Amino acid sequence: MAQHQSYDVVIVGGAIMGSSAAWFLTQEPDFDGRVLVVERDPTYENCSTSHTNSCIRQQFSTEINVRISQFGADYVQNLRSHMGGDPDVPNLKIQNFGYLYLADDPAFAKALRASHKVQVAAGAGTRLLNRDQLAAAFPFYQLDDILLASHNTVDEGYFDGSTMFDHWRKGAKAKGVEFIADEVVKMDLSQGGTRVTRVHLKSGATVCCGQVVNATGPRAARTARMAGISVPIEPRKRFTWVFEAARPLDRPLPLTIDPSGVHVRQEGTQYYMAGGHADHDPAVEPDDFAMDHAIWEDKIWPALANRIPQFEAIKVRHEWVGHYAWNVFDQNAILGPHPEVSNFLFLNGFSGHGLQQSPAMGRGTAEMLVHGAYRTLDLSPFHYGRIVRGAPFVEKAVI
Numbered sequence: 001m002a003q004h005q006s007y008d009v010v011i012v013g014g015a016i017m018g019s020s021a022a023w024f025l026t027q028e029p030d031f032d033g034r035v036l037v038v039e040r041d042p043t044y045e046n047c048s049t050s051h052t053n054s055c056i057r058q059q060f061s062t063e064i065n066v067r068i069s070q071f072g073a074d075y076v077q078n079l080r081s082h083m084g085g086d087p088d089v090p091n092l093k094i095q096n097f098g099y100l101y102l103a104d105d106p107a108f109a110k111a112l113r114a115s116h117k118v119q120v121a122a123g124a125g126t127r128l129l130n131r132d133q134l135a136a137a138f139p140f141y142q143l144d145d146i147l148l149a150s151h152n153t154v155d156e157g158y159f160d161g162s163t164m165f166d167h168w169r170k171g172a173k174a175k176g177v178e179f180i181a182d183e184v185v186k187m188d189l190s191q192g193g194t195r196v197t198r199v200h201l202k203s204g205a206t207v208c209c210g211q212v213v214n215a216t217g218p219r220a221a222r223t224a225r226m227a228g229i230s231v232p233i234e235p236r237k238r239f240t241w242v243f244e245a246a247r248p249l250d251r252p253l254p255l256t257i258d259p260s261g262v263h264v265r266q267e268g269t270q271y272y273m274a275g276g277h278a279d280h281d282p283a284v285e286p287d288d289f290a291m292d293h294a295i296w297e298d299k300i301w302p303a304l305a306n307r308i309p310q311f312e313a314i315k316v317r318h319e320w321v322g323h324y325a326w327n328v329f330d331q332n333a334i335l336g337p338h339p340e341v342s343n344f345l346f347l348n349g350f351s352g353h354g355l356q357q358s359p360a361m362g363r364g365t366a367e368m369l370v371h372g373a374y375r376t377l378d379l380s381p382f383h384y385g386r387i388v389r390g391a392p393f394v395e396k397a398v399i
């Protein structure tokens with residue numbers, strides 16, 4: 001139960017994004033307001049954060065997303081100093097196997113070249129590889145159809161996002177942020193509908209709010225509807241398989257993005273991890289976690305065995321279903337205050353890259369809540385206004 005009847009900031013959803021925003025609010029010297037995080041499932045069993053593959057990359061098509069991941073990479077690797085030097089907080093390693101995009105048609109090869117320019121200009125270590133260079137570096141790929149690849153081993157790979165999440169939650173609580181187990185079910189608006197004045201909780205309690213942050217992942221559209229707002233975000237199913245190979249590869253496997261849409265990477269020393277989705281990819285209910293075994297048999301395994309013939313003999317050890325919060329408008333994040341309901345802030349639409357974006361997005365949200373403006377990275381290209389204007393801000397590199 002909330003300790004107070006009124007809070008300066010109510011954050012709806014306490015997983016990685018809600019916890020990041022809460023933590024960064026505690027780091028704002030000009031802010032001493034009350035913060036409440038309302039989380040419907042404090043076990044976090046069903047949220048996207050618990051189903052993540054927990055990787056970070058610099059290979060995006062837009063400069064701002066490269067910059068966001070650069071900050072993310074610095075943040076995780078220097079977590080302790082970013083979190084105030086607490087000796088209990090570890091620095092996290094990035095397991096730099098890199099992402100490797102494969103292009104099998106001229107249009108995608110052109111897109112990789114264009115993204116490469118953006119990334120290199122921003123200081124990323126991306127390299128383009130032709131078929132011969134690729135064959136020399138990774139002899140296990142079947143490359144008959146491949147025209148070009150893009151690879152980067154600097155700040156690209158797996159990191160332990162759940163440790164960062166735990167420390168943000170713990171740190172925010174220690175600095176006075178209240179986390180409660182409850183569900184926001186309704187919002188009251190001011191006369192004229194320009195502000196959310198109060199949130200109603202499933203327990204029956206109500207809480208007045210100065211500002212509200214929507215950090216509800218795949219449920220973002222439901223939450224926005226409570227404030228009379230529509231946001232183009234849908235829960236989409238994404239499948240993950242961890243498998244063992246009868247004949248393991250002789251070197252670490254980069255996170256390979258096959259032209260089929262299937263991706264696969266090294267998982268520890270012994271296993272591999274593959275991911276993908278069905279060709280028919282509708283919006284689903286946010287509590288639908290049913291596994292579709294046919295996808296593995298009909299799509300994923302054939303694609304893996306085609307690209308890496310050594311993967312003809314593999315055994316699935318573990319599998320799960322998670323949800324992307326999928327922005328159907330332009331596949332990019334939606335951030336900042338709503339233009340009319342001005343104290344309702346979005347922190348939504350992160351598809352498959354929210355974990356790595358959580359340091360920059362939480363920091364930016366805290367800046368916007370406290371100062372009404374960004375102080376570090378300018379995240380205004382992600383604002384909702386682009387949806388109103390019908391002007392997509394497309395991120396092409398969405399996996």
Ligand SMILES: Cc1cc2nc3c(=O)[nH]c(=O)nc-3n(C[C@H](O)[C@H](O)[C@H](O)COP(=O)(O)OP(=O)(O)OC[C@H]3O[C@@H](n4cnc5c(N)ncnc54)[C@H](O)[C@@H]3O)c2cc1C
Pocket residue numbers: 012013014015016017018038039040041044046047048049050051052053054055056182183184185215216217218219223238239240321322323324347348350351352353354355356357
């Ligand atoms: C299979 C898969 C692989 C991924 N791989 C990567 C990766 O390699 N790298 C990467 O950077 N990202 C990856 N992601 C994306 C990343 O995991 C997500 O973008 C991120 O976890 C989103 O965090 P979130 O806090 O916005 O949402 P969530 O983690 O879904 O949290 C939302 C929270 O809000 C709560 N909530 C919802 N409605 C209410 C309400 N009304 N009241 C109270 N609480 C509510 C929920 O219970 C939940 O805890 C992956 C995602 C998936 C599914």
